[in-house]
Amino acid sequence: MxxxxxxxxxxxxxxLTQTTSKAVLDTLQRVICQALHExxxxxxxxxGVFEVRHHLPRTGRHxxxxxxxxxxxxxxxxxxxxTPLKHAVNQG
Structure with a gap:
């Protein structure tokens, strides 16, 4: 989609109108991004849960x-x- x-x-x-729906979606995106930034x-x-994860430095191989x-x-x-999202995906 x-x-x-x-x-x-x-x-x-x-x-709703598509203009209003777009504004709601844009606002949701901005609010989530700002919260994660903070x-x-x-x-x-x-x-579900949006969160920030930190990956420590490590040694890898090319x-x-x-x-x-x-x-x-x-x-x-x-x-x-x-869990409800996982169940909804697995039922289909």
Whole structure:
């Protein structure tokens, strides 16, 4: 499903205009991004949890040469689905 299809579906099911649906989706995205940037966890019941995870530096191997390389510390956004979402996906 594309972003445009999602906006149309939200508009249809929530009885909103596509412009309003797009604004809601944009706002949701901005709010989640801002919360993650500030180190907060965003919990959406029945959907899941957006959180920030930190990966410590480590030594890895270059796949072509086998040479040891240092992989730096990095912070990533992660999503953990809630149980109802997992069940909905597995029922189909």
């Amino acid at each position: 594309t972003r445009t299809e999602l906006i149309k579906l939200i508009a249809t099911q929530a009885d 180190g907060e966890t965003v919990y959406l019941p029945r959907l 796949p072509q040469t086998g040479e040891a390389i240092e992989i730096p510390f990095k912070t990533v956004a992660a999503f953990k689905p809630a």
